[in-house]
Amino acid sequence: MNSTVATPAKPAAATRPGSPVVINEDANHELAIRVEDLNLWYGEKQALKNINIDVFQKNVTALIGPSGCGKSTFLRCLNRMNDLIRSVRIEGLVEMDGRDVNARNMDEVALRRRVGMVFQKPNPFPKSIYDNIAYAPTMHDLVSRRADKDDLVESALRDAGLWEEVKDILDQPGTSLSGGQQQRLCIARAIAVKPDVILMDEPTSALDPISTATIEDLMDKLKTQFSIVTVTHNMQQAARVADYTAFFHMGELVEYNDTKTMFSNPNTKKAEDYITGRYG
Amino acid sequence: MSHSFDDISAQLKGRHRRTKRLKFMSMGALALAATFLVVFIGDMVMRGYPAFQQAELHVPVTYSEQSQEIPLAAVEEDVRDLVSRGWLRQLPRDMAADASLMGQTIDRWVIADDQVDQYLKGHKSHLKPKQTAVLDRMIENGTAELKFNINFFTTGDSKLPEYAGIWSAAMGTILTLLVTLAFAFPVGVLTAVYLEEFAPDNRFTQAIEININNLAAVPSILFGLLGLAIFINFFGMPRSSPLVGGLTLGLMTLPVIIITTRSALRSVPDTIRQAAFGVGCSRWQVVRDHVLPLSLPGILTGSIIGLAQAMGETAPLIIVGMVAFIPDAPTAITQAATVLPAQIFTWAGEPEQAYVERTAAGILVLLSVLILLNAAAVMLRKKFERRW
C-alpha cells in the first residue's frame, strides 16, 4: 500500500494503545489498518469491546482465541462484511489510508477491492478456474484485453502456488478441484485484484496437513506483497506464519504482541493459559 | 445390561412392518393416479380422434355465371345437400379470386356436410333414406371418403361444425400468453429479487410477503374481476383482447413466479454471495453475475409452470370477455380473441356430435401444448443447471 499514514518507522507506536507490547525490530512498521476503540453489537449482544490494534503492512498478523471470542467478527470489520448482517451496530474507528472505512462517504465496494478475503470453507464461484480469477479484475476494469487477462490469471495462480496443477485445465469448473486446491484458487482470486490487505478466516481449518503446509508457505511468500490478517485455532500455525499475534477473549483484545514473545513469554496470564492449553 | 440381537429384532419387526406398509400404500396411490391418467387420456384420444378426420366428396363442380349467383347450381342436384354449405358459400369468392375457373367443370374433392361426416364415421345422422342411398353408392365407388381434417388446424370457430377449427383459439392463446409472460416474468422476477436480496427485513416487507402468499391462493375468477376493473374500465383497453386477458392472467401468475423465484434465490448458498461481495462486487453485480445465473433453472421452471397454469385458465377470461364466438384468428393483441380452454368450453356446450368430437380434440391439442411446455421446462432446467 502506498500509505500516506504518517507512522514512525520505529516503536514510537509502542506508546499508542493499539500497538504490540513488544515490537519486532526487523518487521515493517508502516500502518495498514488502525483500529481505535472499536465496539460491535449483534442486536443487544456486544461481541467486540474497545478494540485497539495497529495492523502493519506486509506482515502476517494472526488472531487467536477461544471459539466465540469475536475473531471472525473483528476480521469482518476490516472489509465491512458485517454490513451484510442486519443486526450489527458498530462504533469506533477503523482507519485505512487515512480514511475511516465506516464513514458515510466510504464505498464498501472500493474498500473490499483493497481488502480481500479468504473464507473458512473454500468457496470458488461455480465458474471455470480461469473465470474464477479473471472475473473480479475484469469487473474492476484492471484488465480488459484477453492477453492481459491470460497473464493476470497465470501470475495470480503462480503466486497462489496452483499454476502447475491447473494450467492445463483452466476451463474446468473451480469446484472440481480438491479442497486444498480450491482454497488456493480462492487465494489466487483474492490476490488477482491486487488488494493491499488479505483477510483469511481459518483458511486451513478444512484442509489436510499437506495442503495446510502449502498454504502456510504461501502466506509467507505473499506477505512480501500484501498485508495478511489471519484467524487460526492452530497455535503452531500462528507461531509459524505470523509476525504479530493478537489474543482475543470474550470480545476483548487481551494481548497483542510480537509472535515470538507471545509464544515464549506472553505478557498476560490469560494468553499464557490459552497458549499452553490450560484454557479453551 | 445390554440387549441381545434377539431383543432388538423383536422390536425392529414392527418398525420394518410399518415401513413396508407405507411403501405399499404409496405404490398403490401412484398406481391409482397413473390409472386415472391413462383412462382420461385414452378416453380423450378415443373421442377426439374422429375430429382429425373429415368427410369429403369427389364431385364435378361447375363454375358458371349461374353458380356465381346461386352456388347451389355448381353441383348436381343429388349431392346439393350433402356438400358443406360453408363450402358453397365460399364458392363465389373462389371464383372471384381465380378468373380462369369460369366456364369450367372440374372433378374435385369438396368438404361434406357434418351429417355426411357423422354417417361416414358410423355415427347417428339426420340424413334421409334417399340421401343415404346416394352416399352409399358414392362410398362404394370411392367418391366419398374420410380425409385428414386440415381445416381443424387452419380455421377458427364456425357455426358449421365441419368448418370449426382450433386455429383462432390457438393464436389467441399464444398472444395472450406472450402478454402474460412479458408482464409477469420481469415484474415477478424483479419483485422476488428485491424482496430476497435488497429489502430490509421489517414489518412492511413481511406484510408484503404474507400478502403475496395469500394472493397465490385467491380464486382465479377474482383476478378476472380485477382485470375488468383495472384494464377495461380504468385504462379503457379493448374487451376480449389478448392484451387484457394476458394482463389478467399475468396478475394471477405473478405470485407463482414471485414465490418460485424467491425459493430459487434462497437455494443459492450464502457462501457464493460472500465470495462475490468479498472480491468487491456491488449488490447488483452479486445478483446479476452469481445469484441469478445459479437460480435461473428454478426461476424458469417456476415461470413455465405458472404459464401452464395460466394457459389452462378459463374463469377470469369469462369476465374480460374472452370466452366468445371468435371465427377469425387475431393478429394483434388488441383484437378480439378467445383461447384454447375457452374454445373447448364453448364447443362442450354444443349438442352436435361433431362439436363433441372437437371438444375432445381441442383437449388433446391443449394437453399436447401443456406437455410441450413442461418438456421445455425440463429441458431448460437441464441446460442451465450447473451443479458444480
Ligand SMILES: Nc1ncnc2c1ncn2[C@@H]1O[C@H](COP(=O)(O)OP(=O)(O)OP(=O)(O)O)[C@@H](O)[C@H]1O
Ligand atoms: N450473525 C451473528 N448474529 C448474532 N451473533 C453473532 C453472529 N455472528 C457471531 N455472533 C456472536 O458473536 C460472538 C463472536 O462470534 P465470532 O464468530 O466472531 O467468533 P469467533 O471468534 O470467530 O469464533 P470461532 O473460533 O468459533 O469461529 C459469538 O458469541 C457469536 O455468538
Ligand SMILES: [Mg+2]
Ligand atoms: Mg470464526
